[in-house]
Structures are given as structure tokens and as C-alpha cells.
Amino acid sequence: MCGIAGYIGPRQAAPVLLEALKKLEYRGYDSAGIALIEDGHIQVRKARGRLQHLMDITSGGMETPGHVGIGHTRWATHGEPSDRNSHPHLSNDERFAVVHNGIIENFRQLKEMLISRGYHFHSDTDSEVISNLMQEYDQGSLVETLAAAAVHLEGSYALGVLSLDEPGAIAALRKDSPLIIGRGEGENYLVSDIPAIISHTRDVYLLEDGEIALMTDSEVSFFDAYGAPIGKKVFHVDWDVSAAEKGGFEHFMMKEIMEQPQALQETIRPRIKDGRIDLSELGLEGGWLKALHTIHIVACGSAYHAGRLGKNLIEMSARIPVTVEIASEFRYSDPILQPDHLVILVSQSGETADSIAALREAKRQGVKTLAIVNVLGSTIAREADHVLYTWAGPEIAVATTKAYTAQVAALVLFSGYIAQERGSAYAPRLNILAEALLKLPEVARQVLDDHSRVQYLASLFFNHRDIYFIGRGIDYSLSLEGSLKLKEISYIHSEAQPAGELKHGTISLIQPGTLVIALATQKKLRDKMLSNIQEVRARGAVVLSIAARGDKEIAAVSDHFIGIPPLSDELEPILAVMPLQLFAYYVAALNGNDVDKPRNLAKSVTVE
Numbered sequence: 316m317c318g319i320a321g322y323i324g325p326r327q328a329a330p331v332l333l334e335a336l337k338k339l340e341y342r343g344y345d346s347a348g349i350a351l352i353e354d355g356h357i358q359v360r361k362a363r364g365r366l367q368h369l370m371d372i373t374s375g376g377m378e379t380p381g382h383v384g385i386g387h388t389r390w391a392t393h394g395e396p397s398d399r400n401s402h403p404h405l406s407n408d409e410r411f412a413v414v415h416n417g418i419i420e421n422f423r424q425l426k427e428m429l430i431s432r433g434y435h436f437h438s439d440t441d442s443e444v445i446s447n448l449m450q451e452y453d454q455g456s457l458v459e460t461l462a463a464a465a466v467h468l469e470g471s472y473a474l475g476v477l478s479l480d481e482p483g484a485i486a487a488l489r490k491d492s493p494l495i496i497g498r499g500e501g502e503n504y505l506v507s508d509i510p511a512i513i514s515h516t517r518d519v520y521l522l523e524d525g526e527i528a529l530m531t532d533s534e535v536s537f538f539d540a541y542g543a544p545i546g547k548k549v550f551h552v553d554w555d556v557s558a559a560e561k562g563g564f565e566h567f568m569m570k571e572i573m574e575q576p577q578a579l580q581e582t583i584r585p586r587i588k589d590g591r592i593d594l595s596e597l598g599l600e601g602g603w604l605k606a607l608h609t610i611h612i613v614a615c616g617s618a619y620h621a622g623r624l625g626k627n628l629i630e631m632s633a634r635i636p637v638t639v640e641i642a643s644e645f646r647y648s649d650p651i652l653q654p655d656h657l658v659i660l661v662s663q664s665g666e667t668a669d670s671i672a673a674l675r676e677a678k679r680q681g682v683k684t685l686a687i688v689n690v691l692g693s694t695i696a697r698e699a700d701h702v703l704y705t706w707a708g709p710e711i712a713v714a715t716t717k718a719y720t721a722q723v724a725a726l727v728l729f730s731g732y733i734a735q736e737r738g739s740a741y742a743p744r745l746n747i748l749a750e751a752l753l754k755l756p757e758v759a760r761q762v763l764d765d766h767s768r769v770q771y772l773a774s775l776f777f778n779h780r781d782i783y784f785i786g787r788g789i790d791y792s793l794s795l796e797g798s799l800k801l802k803e804i805s806y807i808h809s810e811a812q813p814a815g816e817l818k819h820g821t822i823s824l825i826q827p828g829t830l831v832i833a834l835a836t837q838k839k840l841r842d843k844m845l846s847n848i849q850e851v852r853a854r855g856a857v858v859l860s861i862a863a864r865g866d867k868e869i870a871a872v873s874d875h876f877i878g879i880p881p882l883s884d885e886l887e888p889i890l891a892v893m894p895l896q897l898f899a900y901y902v903a904a905l906n907g908n909d910v911d912k913p914r915n916l917a918k919s920v921t922v923e
């Protein structure tokens with residue numbers, strides 16, 4: 316969601332900015348722009364639409380001179396996608412240029428105040444108030460001016476700022492929206508996400524809320540919200556640059572689907588020692604775990620679906636009650652939390668605004684928090700009391716795949732760990748679970764090897780208008796994810812229903828030819844699913860079932876069947892999601908959709 320880039324150094328800045336913005340395209344955007352300082356003025360080039368359009372009109376940036384610049388890809392929140400609403404925004408006197416990620420919640424009051432003082436506005440955005448606040452509260456120093464302007468801002472913001480009075484510098488400030496500074500040799504970078512600069516430098520500074528950075532080509536200085544200097548440590552990024560490239564696949568999504576065995580391996584392997592699940596890295600003390608009364612899992616989208624599986628698994632193995640809540644609901648629900656509760660935040664990016672707010676609410680109530688996060692050093696990872704990283708590597712496609720399965724794997728590990736530490740009745744099964752976890756990456760590989768069968772099935776159904784998913788228990792949690800994956804990239808209407816609930820209403824939508832994808836991976840519920848499949852087939856539905864390989868009865872009552880290799884009840888859902896991801900991918904690709912960057916969506920939802 317919105318991308319920020321900045322460059323200062325000996326090279327022509329515009330091509331560097333455009334290259335960085337290109338690498339941020341996956342975050343989702345609808346317009347792009349750059350601003351460069353050159354010959355005593357700030358030159359702005361911006362355009363609605365794809366970044367390629369901006370590249371075309373600037374000859375890849377070559378027509379825009381200057382060695383100091385900022386750039387932006389905008390995902391519209393206030394004001395339609397248009398040239399004039401694109402960033403950067405200039406102050407009225409054209410001495411300040413600003414790029415902004417986030418939302419300024421009090422922009423209407425600020426705009427009215429600025430208009431009353433004679434300012435004019437050229438866009439409908441909330442962001443334009445910031446450049447004009449800089450002009451209004453100019454203190455003669457860029458850092459002090461930014462600090463003075465920020466006092467008036469309410470909401471979330473990551474800002475990159477240029478000033479004509481300090482033409483050899485870029486200033487940056489963050490609150491509730493990520494911002495990273497890359498340290499180069501005689502040059503420095505500003506970005507909203509690490510993949511945008513990883514090919515230039517691996518030494519980065521992660522800005523914290525309220526911190527200001529001032530970059531020149533040779534140094535970076537940091538200040539607190541009042542402009543007082545502070546120190547900051549360099550963070551070294553050690554993942555491989557190829558992880559952020561397509562590596563021969565047509566889309567990042569397919570590459571990431573195929574990377575799941577490795578993501579599972581990295582997430583699981585170091586945490587199984589001598590046949591036992593070892594999460595001592597969390598630092599959760601045994602006595603506290605034994606006294607743990609309730610767990611609240613809070614997340615958004617696919618991470619919420621992973622959380623639902625977490626509930627199924629934790630309740631089954633550790634017998635602790637678990638609630639699962641959508642972060643945007645949790646944060647405003649006045650949640651009832653107690654000292655013997657644990658709040659688990661699940662997030663790939665670690666920057667989702669609602670999940671951050673939910674984490675802060677839990678902390679405000681003094682409750683212990685655990686983050687299951689993929690991005691190292693992200694806000695949620697930094698602010699939670701305990702962190703369990705998923706080692707899925709960078710995920711670029713907007714629709715999550717490998718990060719989701721790694722989240723589920725982390726929750727399986729956690730459920731097993733607390734069962735073990737509490738000595739629950741399930742504990743004797745843990746050796747079997749640990750063994751199965753070690754086999755999971757290899758079995759996942761086998762499931763993915765069968766992708767051409769899923770491609771064939773997608774070719775039968777890619778032009779359907781409505782597709783339903785049904786399942787019970789764990790399979791219902793999985794159905795939710797299969798359905799979300801399909802709708803977000805294929806734009807086909809889809810719903811997931813608990814299979815037993817269908818006849819309480821939704822079954823009226825089933826007509827001859829309607830595709831129903833039925834998940835029946837759990838032994839104890841398969842007979843019930845058998846009946847549910849027959850119910851929808853009796854109404855003319857075409858059924859594609861996913862169940863244990865060799866389940867002849869389920870295959871016999873279905874029109875199409877995908878078999879999942881045997882592993883264990885706890886882990887088959889992780890495997891069963893893979894055909895669903897592949898199905899969504901092929902259906903979207905057959906429809907000619909932009910699979911990696913689906914319309915209206917952003918990778919990291921950093922606004923409320």
C-alpha cells in the first residue's frame with residue numbers, strides 16, 4: 316500500500332527512484348510520481364496509472380536531472396487516482412516537496428486552517444496539508460520544520476521531504492507506517508520496504524515511531540520527535556537478493572507457491588530437537604504457560620484464517636480456550652483481557668495498521684503478547700513481548716501463499732509446544748507430530764508436483780461466476796482461505812460455508828452446474844462431509860473434493876477429486892491449501908488477470 320523511495324548521492328536520482336518504485340509495485344498503487352532538486356527549484360513529474368507510464372514520459376527518469384530526490388507510488392485513500400492527487404505534493408511556495416504513506420485523520424481541520432491563512436490546494440488528498448504545514452511552520456532547519464509540522468498531524472504517516480533551503484538533504488519521519496533508510500557508500504536511500512534497496516545495500520536503519528532521519532550523501536543523522544539528536548543501530552539484512560526476484564516463474568505468486576516446502580522447512584526444522592518441539596526461543600516461562608487460561612488470536616485476512624486453524628489446533632492439543640478475532644474488530648471491541656491471557660498477533664508484514672493497533676490495545680491492558688511475524692524488525696515484531704518468526708522469506712505477490720502456510724506451521728508448533736509444556740493428555744502424540752512435521756516439506760513438494768492436474772481443473776471452471784467452498788472444523792478454516800485466495804485474484808464471487816450450515820440458507824444458491832469445492836481431510840468428520848457432498852450434488856452442483864488420497868468413497872460421490880498424501884490430521888490442512896492456491900492462481904491467469912497485483916489490493920495494509 317503506497318510506496319516511498321528517496322535517493323541522495325552521485326548518481327542521477329530519477330532512474331534510481333523509478334527502479335526502487337518498480338520493486339515496490341507489488342504493494343499495490345494507482346499512480347506514481349517523483350520530485351528532484353535541480354538548479355534551485357523542485358521539479359515534480361507525476362502521473363496516474365502504471366509506473367511504466369511515468370517511466371515512458373520521463374525516458375526512464377533520464378529527462379529529469381538532479382542527484383537528490385523522492386518518489387512515491389500512491390494507493391488512493393482521499394481523492395480519486397489522478398495526476399493531481401498523485402504525490403509528491405509541493406508547498407504553495409514550492410520550497411517543500413512531500414511524499415506520504417498513511418492517513419492524516421485531522422486533515423480537514425488542518426486544510427481549513429491553512430486556507431484561512433491564504434493557502435491554496437491543488438489536490439483532494441489529505442497529504443497536501445503536510446507540505447503546506449512545512450511552509451507555515453518553517454523554522455529555518457529541515458529537521459526542526461518537520462518536527463514542528465508533525466506536532467499538528469493526527470493519524471499515520473511515513474514521510475519523505477525535500478526542502479530547497481537544504482538542497483543536499485532528504486528528511487524522513489515515521490508514525491505507524493514503515494520507513495527504512497539504506498546506508499550506501501557516498502549515497503543513501505529511503506524506502507518503505509527493504510526489497511526496494513536490497514540490490515544496493517544490506518545495511519539499513521529501521522525508523523521507529525516519532526523518529527526523524529536526515530540524510531545527506533555521506534551521512535544519516537537521527538532525531539526524536541522534538542528534533543533532539545539520538546543514536547541508532549544499523550540492521551544487516553541477510554536474506555538472498557534472488558528471493559525478491561521471479562527466478563524464471565511468470566509470476567511471483569507461482570514462485571512463492573512453489574517455495575512453500577522451503578518456507579516450511581526453515582520454519583519447522585530449527586524448532587524440532589531430539590524429537591521434541593523446542594520453542595524456548597520465545598522465553599515463555601513454563602509456570603506461566605501452565606497457568607495460561609485463554610488465548611486470543613488477532614489478525615487480518617489470510618493471517619486471520621491461519622489464526623482460525625491455530626484455534627482448532629491449540630484447543631485440540633492443549634485444551635486451552637482460544638478466541639480468534641479480526642484485528643479491525645478487536646481493537647474497537649473493548650476486549651476483556653486478563654493477566655493469565657495471551658494475545659497472539661499473526662502477520663506476514665508486521666505492519667498491518669489494525670493488527671498494530673490491536674497489539675497496542677493488548678499491551679495497554681498489560682497482557683502478554685506474542686507475534687507470529689514474517690518480516691524481521693517490523694513494527695509488530697519489535698513491539699510484541701515475544702516473537703515467533705515464520706521463515707518464509709520475502710513475499711512479493713499481493714496474495715499470500717508461503718507466508719500463510721508458514722503461519723499455520725508456526726501455530727502447529729506453538730500448539731504442540733504448549734501441550735508439551737502443560738503435560739496435556741495430547742502430549743504422548745507429540746513425538747508423532749514432531750516426526751510428521753519434519754516430513755511435511757517433502758510431502759508438500761509431492762502435492763505441488765501435481766500442479767498440472769489443478770491447472771486442468773482450473774481450465775474447466777475458470778469462467779464460472781460463483782464458486783462455493785465447504786468444510787467442517789479445520790477444513791472450514793481452510794475453505795475460508797481457499798475462497799479468499801480465489802476471489803482476490805480471479806475476481807470471481809466466492810463464499811466459504813461450514814458444510815453443516817449450508818442447508819440453513821446458502822444452499823438455495825446452488826443450481827445445476829454450480830461448482831462446490833468440498834474439503835474433507837479429517838477422518839472424524841469425513842462421513843458428515845460425505846452427506847454434505849451428496850446434498851449439494853442432489854441440487855445439481857458439480858463437486859470438486861479434496862480429501863485423503865485413496866478415499867474412494869469421497870471420490871465416488873464427487874465429480875472431481877484431489878487426493879492429499881497421508882501425513883497427520885494436524886498437518887493435512889497445510890497440504891490441502893496448496894491445491895486451493897494453485898486453483899486460484901490458474902483461474903486468475905486463465906482470465907488474464909494481473910495475478911501478482913490484483914485490482915484494489917495492497918500487500919501491506921498500513922492504513923486503517
Ligand code: F6R
Nearest residue numbers: 616617618662663664667714715
Ligand atoms: C490475502 C492477504 C491478506 C493479508 C492481510 C494481513 O492473500 O495477503 O488478506 O493476509 O492483509 O496481512 P499481514 O499478514 O501482513 O498482517
